Amino acid sequence: MKHVLSTTVNGEPHEVLVEPFCSLLDMLRDSLQLTGTKKGCDEGDCGACTVIIDNQTVTSCMMLALDAQDKSITTVEGLIQDGELHPVQAAFVEHGGVQCGFCTPGLIMSGVGLLLENPNPTEEDVRFAIGGNLCRCTGYSRVVQAILAAAENTRG
CATH class of the missing domain: 1.10.150.120 ([2Fe-2S]-binding domain)
Structure with missing residues (x-):
């Protein structure tokens, strides 16, 4: 049974339907098409999926998407501001x-x-x-x- 996830990604609010076992990484890549966050080991060992949640770095493959409820997520795509690289x-x-x-x-x-x-x-x-x-x-x-x-x- 899918659940509604309300979160902010790269400064924009999103409501996404996710399975209870869906990782934050899979939600970002599959539901929001934010493929800059890479799926490497899918076990939290390589860091390719690192994102920032409420100013803390997190390996997104190790976090359930539903645990991002009401949180602010920044992916590599969200670093560019006004066309300028971070x-x-x-x-x-x-x-x-x-x-x-x-x-x-x-x-x-x-x-x-x-x-x-x-x-x-x-x-x-x-x-x-x-x-x-x-x-x-x-x-x-x-x-x-x-x-x-x-x-x-x-x-x-």
Whole structure:
């Protein structure tokens, strides 16, 4: 039996019919067609599905959609404002923090989540924040550089 989920995604209210066992990831991708949030391991181990819920990063494959009732969700698509990339997105481009791109949305969302909590992170803080995100291409150094540069740009 489907239930009505009322939530806000990327600043817009949504009412979606979901099965009780539907993950937030599947609701975002299948019902709302927000495919920037990637389905990697589907077990909470890779971080590709990271979103921000009420200013906290969450692996959306591990959360039931119905648990997002009355919450505010931001996906990678929701970071762009007035046609401008979010500072973390822009820094990923500038510093080459992107290779194949599959892990990129989750890494970006982890970086944004870190800067929401700590606008002045150290390299150690960044490495800890992205510790739940797996990438096979970049070796993480450019990702760390990008997040640190975004932090500096948003402070200045």
